[in-house]
Amino acid sequence: AKQAGKNRLRFFDPQMQDLLNQRLGLEEDLRIALEEQQLVLYFQPQYDHQPKLIGAEVLVRWQHPTRSLLLPGEFMDSARRAGLTPALDRYVLQHACCQLARWVDQTELASLVVAVNISASLLYQPDFVEYLTQILQQTGANPHQLKLELTESLLLDDMPLAAQRMDELRVLGIRFSIDDFGTGYSSMLYLHRLPLDQLKIDRTFVQSLPNDDNSLAIIRAICALGNSLGLEVLAEGVEKPEQRQTLTEAGCQNFQGYLFGYPLPADRFEQQLIQTQTA
Numbered sequence: 001a002k003q004a005g006k007n008r009l010r011f012f013d014p015q016m017q018d019l020l021n022q023r024l025g026l027e028e029d030l031r032i033a034l035e036e037q038q039l040v041l042y043f044q045p046q047y048d049h050q051p052k053l054i055g056a057e058v059l060v061r062w063q064h065p066t067r068s069l070l071l072p073g074e075f076m077d078s079a080r081r082a083g084l085t086p087a088l089d090r091y092v093l094q095h096a097c098c099q100l101a102r103w104v105d106q107t108e109l110a111s112l113v114v115a116v117n118i119s120a121s122l123l124y125q126p127d128f129v130e131y132l133t134q135i136l137q138q139t140g141a142n143p144h145q146l147k148l149e150l151t152e153s154l155l156l157d158d159m160p161l162a163a164q165r166m167d168e169l170r171v172l173g174i175r176f177s178i179d180d181f182g183t184g185y186s187s188m189l190y191l192h193r194l195p196l197d198q199l200k201i202d203r204t205f206v207q208s209l210p211n212d213d214n215s216l217a218i219i220r221a222i223c224a225l226g227n228s229l230g231l232e233v234l235a236e237g238v239e240k241p242e243q244r245q246t247l248t249e250a251g252c253q254n255f256q257g258y259l260f261g262y263p264l265p266a267d268r269f270e271q272q273l274i275q276t277q278t279a
């Protein structure tokens, strides 16, 4: 067995070995990052048709001590491999609730709804509801200002359990959004079975606007569906005025994207907001 192991190593591409070492480094570093609070919450604003500020999505970044600011795409895989996704999500939830509580005495931000991305491994943990109840109590955050973004694949893993969890959380006042809507296989299957508030149109559809007829057809269908089920529909990744225009004509009322604002750390998010409101 030892011999086979050796042989396998010989065929190992040195570049692959580098990549592996780098990943192992990140996985170790990530444990420390969670302890030492190196993860930073960025907030990206969401607007309605007026446009009036309606909320913000929390997007995590890692202020690594020796590297540049890392994006989720650069460390989420390491987190998953290290089994740290639930810990990371809990970190983000806790910090988001702290931020909500801090914003309560700022007029512009007092009623802001903050959307947090949740992974399956957290939602399905048996003590998730208890955990979240505790965080809300400890921080004093208002549960009505918390929205959880779930993906289709997550919901389909175990729909009865997902529905049960969501019902329990809904009693607390928490709301739910389906992220990347339209990119999964069986969207129709769960729409009427789950206590949802919002559909988020995936960026891939928005990006090809205004000239892609297929994307437009899909967006129209999502909007019609969402609107007739009484769900809020929000488009992510809106970068151009023509995209916003086309989305509005298709029946989409809410927007998020670089056209409206970049993700920013809390203090800069506040400044930006106060500036645009007094402008």
Ligand code: C2E
Binding pocket: 044, 058, 059, 060, 071, 072, 073, 076, 088, 089, 092, 117, 118, 119, 179, 180, 203, 236, 237, 238, 239, 256, 257, 258, 259, 263
């Ligand atoms: P997502 O939930 O689909 O988030 C939207 C992504 O689009 C974010 O990338 C955001 O920065 C980016 N974005 C926003 N507006 C625009 C735009 O106008 N144009 C373009 N090209 N991009 C835009 P980001 O921050 O790199 O996050 C990537 C993914 O990582 C997220 O995709 C989400 O799935 C995951 N993620 C981020 N934060 C967390 C977290 O706290 N927990 C978990 N579990 N996942 C997270």
Ligand code: CA
Binding pocket: 057, 117, 149, 179
């Ligand atoms: Ca999201």
Ligand code: CA
Binding pocket: 179, 180, 200, 202, 203, 236
């Ligand atoms: Ca999304």
Ligand code: CA
Binding pocket: 180, 202, 203, 204, 236
């Ligand atoms: Ca997306």
